[in-house]
Amino acid sequence: MTHLTGDEPVPPDPERVDPAVLTALLRRHGWQRRGGAPGRYGRWTPPGDGGGTSLLLPETRARGGRPPHYADYADLLGEALTALARSSAPSAREVLRALTVPGDAIRWTRDVPGSGPGVPWATSDQLRSAARAMLLAGARAALRPAAYFGERHGPQAAAFLDSVLVGPGGSALGGDLLTAYTPVPEGRPTATTLLRALQATRDAVDYQRATGGLDAFDAAVGLGVSHELARSLVKLVRGTEGVSVELDWWPAAGPPEGFAARPDPVEFSPGDLPALEAAGARYRDREPSVPVRLTGTVVRMRRPAPSGGGTVRLRVLAGADVRQVRVRLDEEAYRIAVHAHLVGLPVRISGRLESRGGFRRLAEPGVVTPVDVDEAERDRLLKSLHGGVDTFEDACGTDDD
Secondary structure: OOOOOOOOOOOOOHHHOOHHHHHHHHHHOOOEEEEEEOOOEEEEEOOOOHHHOOEEEEOOOOOOOOOOOOOOHHHHHHHHHHHHHHOOOHHHHHHHHHHHOOOEEEEEEEEOOOOOOOOOHHHHHHHHHHHHHHHHHHHHHHHOOOOOOOOOOHHHHHHHHOOOEEEEEEEEOOEEEEEEEEOOOOOHHHHHHHHHHHHHHHHHHHHHHHHOOOHHHHHHHHHOOOHHHHHHHHHHHOOOOOEEEEEEOOOOOOOOOOOOOOOOOEEEOHHHHHHHHHHHHHHHHHOOOEEEEEEEEEEEEEOOOOOOOEEEEEEEEEOOOOOEEEEEEOHHHHHHHHHHHHHOOOEEEEEEEEOOOOOOEEEOOOOOEEOOOOHHHHHHHHHHHHHHOOOHHHHOOOOOO
8 A cells, every 4th residue: 555645645556546436536525527538538627726637537447357448548547646646736635545545345245146247237226225225224323223213313324425435346247246435434333333233134134044033133233233224135135146245444444443354244145035024024113103302494284174283394403313204283283383484483392203104203292382593593494494495385285205
């Protein structure tokens, strides 16, 4: 590994650089593509004037020891890295530093039958979708384990996913591959939680297949196993002859305490599907409702008649790790919610957040109370509200979830 030291950043070895990772880093730091030949190379410029820097970056990486389909691939990549090292753009050094230390690598490998040297487009999409769902499940469990998350911790998990880089992937003979790099140290809680949860899932599946019981899945919740993780594994395994999930720690940081330097891959097969499906249903059905006291802005209202009670949707500001909830109100509470919406005030309400439907419904609601805020905060809330609801008629539209 080449280290960046002093004021003269040294470009890494082109043979060790994946253009897909470099492209993701350039985008993260505000660089923009300014043309190029699709499938071959793109021209990238930094934000602002960038001191005249322009990178000609190849888009195709050699695989399996075979050279790419154009001869100047290595030259283009080497010249792009050299130009990045010489650039006066402030973000260039950060891109090089992140490129040199991409983070912990999570690698998914699927054994896809009858695919030959490649895999169908839908199969590749299925892998990416399953891997994304698995990372989200790990990020949520790292915050607080639960059997079923629904909408809880959604924004935090999505924010974590924005920091993940997708690296080498594609297809090999009879297989489907994907690699993601999670940042270190910020992503370590998610990476370690996910590895521990996958190992616990493997143990629980083995116990179920040996005894027929699902009890081991109950104990595994504390280790990060959840409905969402089980569901991502079902999606990952279905249609394959087997899958493997492997984690390689970032060499510069070494393994976390209590973990092997080279963890064994965790493998699943189609024979595990009945246990995974049963566990996912068990987690969903057994997660209890949660008592909460929410503060939120009213973003949608509906009632079937000009008088009587109705249903409102709240954008949650505080009190629960969900983005929006629906609540059915009586006539007086509904009237208070409508008036709060019209004047741009949030409301406060207590109740039980139901797991059924993904923790998006508030049952047994208490009194609806408008929350006093200062003028600046009221203006901010009104602008935020108008960003999603243009008119009062829009706010009173149908409330389908």
